[in-house]
Amino acid sequence: MLRQFAAIDREHLRARIDEEKRRFVDAHPRSKAAFERARASMLGGVPMNWMDRWVGGFPVVLEHAEGARATDIDGHAYVDFCVGDTGAMAGHSPAATVAAVREQVARGITAMLPSEDGIWVAEELGRRFGIPKWQFTLTATDANRFTIRLARGITGRPKILVFNYCYHGSVDETFVVLKDGKVVARDRNVGPPVDLAVTTRVVEWNDVDGLERELSFGDVACVLAEPALTNIGMVLPEPGYHDALRELTRRTGTLLVIDETHTMSSGPGGYTAAHHLQPDFLTVGKALAGGIPWGAYGMTDEVAARVAAADIDDTGGIGGTLAANVLSMAAARATLSEVLTEEAYARMIGLAERYAAGVQDVIDSNRMPWHIIRLGARAEYGFSAVPPRNGGEAAAAMDHELDEYAHLNALNRGILLTPFHNMALMSPATTQGDIDAHTEVFAEGVRRLLA
Secondary structure, eight states: OOOOOOOOOHHHHHHHHHHHHHHHHHHOHHHHHHHHHHTTTSGGGSSSGGGGGSTTSSOOOEEEEEBTEEEETTSOEEEESSGGGGTTTTOBSOHHHHHHHHHHHHHOSOOSSOOHHHHHHHHHHHHHHSOOEEEEESSHHHHHHHHHHHHHHHHOOOEEEEETTOOOSSOGGGOEEEETTEEEEOTTOOOOSSOHHHHEEEEOTTOHHHHHHHHTTSOEEEEEEOSSBOSSSOBOOOTTHHHHHHHHHHHTTOEEEEEOTTGGGGSTTHHHHHTTOOOSEEEEEGGGGTTSSOEEEEEOHHHHHHHHHHTOOGGGTOOOTTTTOHHHHHHHHHHHHHTSOHHHHHHHHHHHHHHHHHHHHHHHHTTOSOEEEEETTEEEEESSSSOOSSHHHHHHHOOHHHHHHHHHHHHTTTEEOOTTSOEEEOOTTOOHHHHHHHHHHHHHHHHHHHO
16 A cells, blocks of 8 residues: 655745744844854855855854754754764763863974874774774865875776765865766866866766776776765665675776765764775774864775885875874874763664654654664654665755755754754764654654644
8 A cells, every 4th residue: 555645735834934034033143143244254154155054044153062062152052963064973072082182282283293192093993994004184085085096096097986976075076976877067066177077987876787887997996985875865775785886896906995984973983894894995084083173094904005115105195284183183092982982882873763763753653755764873864755775866855945944943943953964963972852852843843844
């Protein structure tokens, strides 16, 4: 029997959005005034361009954040499921990280010299991810960028392969999509340096035949992949897909790069350890230094030997003056050893299970044509009855009006979700009460939508 879904009245939806916008503006006069003031000195009135795309017409302005809470300058406190879009997955200002940073600031911040903390962090990353050799950056974007350059350098091949609607930070080669079977720059891609078809091949996630076809040309240095798409909603791999990906890359002499920046929500060693992946390179960043800028890329012993033989150093575009600074390494050591522990992950994943179950119950009881997907400590609901199986389907299923309504409904009732998505991430400071508060707010929002 086909399931009968509830119908959404679009005029009613738009009326509810307008109502929520008015409520938001009325409740945030200081944030609005700060935004207007900032327009005189910042492009778009924000320190980073995308910040002006928060719902409501302007972003709330932060006063302080601690644990799983953020408070704005109008005095509103939020249960924070955004946590800096993963950057604060360890929670805001975890005590162990703060203590390590305070101590290290007095002892030195950056010196272009290695530290014992860096050795410990590399060893710990090797233990967690099963990848033995490491280098450090300030961002996951740089980790991906440097890895691509190394892959090209040691293979002699010019192109990379990515997946439709992927996201790997601000790496030029990855802002691509498929349009009528052709590789083109993604919408709003600013100033691509070259025609991206020159640098990049693109296939749909979960498409084994497409992957085999594109790798058969023999010009791809590396496949750069999140183990599950996370920035166009969440799209999980189908059974056997990672096995096929690894087999095809090995058969064609293509290096496999796994980007764990978001999927490290899967466990202490990310999706790679949880599902026994065997990449040639692994990149990571954001949360593993407790919010202090930090990134890393690891490689197998075989790949490290090839890199060493190629005699590559920073004059070839690998590295940065502030990368591996001693402050970042101290923060990473404290966060890995005392905050994002195996025990913390077990609790965070349990909370995400509770979050997903609560949302699913609301979806089912109201017969909404929606779904929710969970990946470890991360969960996201989408506005299609069937979860998409690739990036193209996910992009086509996006509903910007429902996204706006869901975010305004949550924001106006003390819940902070990741902008542009309906993603929630658990931190070690998240509580069951936080989960249940979201479930109730989500349920109320659905009831108002259907009233």
